[in-house]
Every structure is written in C-alpha cells, then in structure tokens.
Amino acid sequence: MENRSSMAKWEGKVTTTLTKASANEIWPLFIDFFNFHKWFPNLSTCYGVHGLNGEVGATRYCAGFALPNNDGSIEQVSWSKERLVAVDTNKMSMSYEMVDCNVGFKSYLSTIKIVPTGAKGCLVEWSFEVDPIEGLTYEFLVQKYQNGLDQAAKKMEDALVQIKQDL
Structure with missing residues (x-):
C-alpha cells in the first residue's frame, strides 16, 4: 500500500x-465568503480583496490559524489568499482554490457542499485536493479539517438556534 505522504x-x-x-439556513453562512472568520476556529481575520462576496472570482485574505513548523516545533500563524472558482446555489456547493499562502499549500482546491437531511437538518461536506505538504502528514491535515468543520458548523448552528429563540 502506498504511503499517503508519497501520493501525487x-x-x-x-x-x-x-x-x-x-x-437553507446554513448555506448563506458558508457562501458569505468574505466573513468566514465569524465561524471558523482560530481564524482571526477574513476579508475580501477582489470581486463581489459569494460570486465566482471573489478573492479573500484569511489569517490566524496555526500549523506546526517543518521541524514540529512552535507553530506559525498562517495566511492565505483564496479565490472562489465555482458556486452552485441550487446544489448549495462552492469550490475555491488557494492562490497564495505562507505554509506550503500548493495546487489546493476545496469544495464545500451542504446536503439537506430533512426539514431541520443537513450534512456539511468539505473535500480537498492538495499537493503533499512538507512537514505535515495527511492524517494531521484531515484531523485539522475535521476539527475545524465540526467547530465552525456547531458555532453556525448555535447562532441560528439563538436567533430562533430570540424571535
């Protein structure tokens, strides 16, 4: 079996x-591309640098989450510029690419899909494709994504529940 670290x-x-x-309640929070820092853990800033928020071609700058240095020691704050490359409002799906960053992500493409599971629920899927990242393992990256998605989705859900209670 091929080691994930050596995969193309x-x-x-x-x-x-x-x-x-x-x-239908969660989708608008994800497509608010320039304001993802409101939901994603340890993302201190996110703002638009080009285009219209939520439209193909829109580019955002994000900073604040940390990844280990190549030697596994102290963490460095990362930043990235990301561009929306596809949006399908009917299927509640969006894809974006990383166009620049300081932590070794190369040839990065990510897709987020919101799938209805009934009148009161949904499934959020976050898939990615990236060249292997020096100093990280595939397993570490998947766990980082899972933790981030779990925390962001919970924060979104809690905010929506609070709004409903306040009405």
Whole structure:
C-alpha cells in the first residue's frame, strides 16, 4: 500500500451533521465568503480583496490559524489568499482554490457542499485536493479539517438556534 505522504495529491473529505439547522439556513453562512472568520476556529481575520462576496472570482485574505513548523516545533500563524472558482446555489456547493499562502499549500482546491437531511437538518461536506505538504502528514491535515468543520458548523448552528429563540 502506498504511503499517503508519497501520493501525487492528497485528497480527503470530512463531514459533519447538523440537526437543529436546515441546509437553507446554513448555506448563506458558508457562501458569505468574505466573513468566514465569524465561524471558523482560530481564524482571526477574513476579508475580501477582489470581486463581489459569494460570486465566482471573489478573492479573500484569511489569517490566524496555526500549523506546526517543518521541524514540529512552535507553530506559525498562517495566511492565505483564496479565490472562489465555482458556486452552485441550487446544489448549495462552492469550490475555491488557494492562490497564495505562507505554509506550503500548493495546487489546493476545496469544495464545500451542504446536503439537506430533512426539514431541520443537513450534512456539511468539505473535500480537498492538495499537493503533499512538507512537514505535515495527511492524517494531521484531515484531523485539522475535521476539527475545524465540526467547530465552525456547531458555532453556525448555535447562532441560528439563538436567533430562533430570540424571535
């Protein structure tokens, strides 16, 4: 069996299920491309640098989450510029690519899909394809994505539940 570290591309998908927020409620929070820092853990800033928020071609700057240095020691704060390359509002799907960063991501493409699971729930899928990243393992990256998605989706769901209670 081939070691994931030597694969030409790392491909993965993480999912999380929400039971208190519908796909129609969650989708607008994900497509708000320039404001993802409101939801994603340890992402201190995210803002638009080009185009219209949520439209193909829109580019955002993100910073604040940390990854280990190549030697596994102290973490460095990462930043990236990411561009929306596809949006399908009917299928609640968006894809974006990383166009620049400081932590070794190369040839990065990610897709987020919101799948209805009933009137009050949904499944969030986050898939990625990236060249192997020096100093990281595939397993570490998948776990980082899973933790981030779980926390972001929970924060979104909690905010939507609070809004409903306040009405």
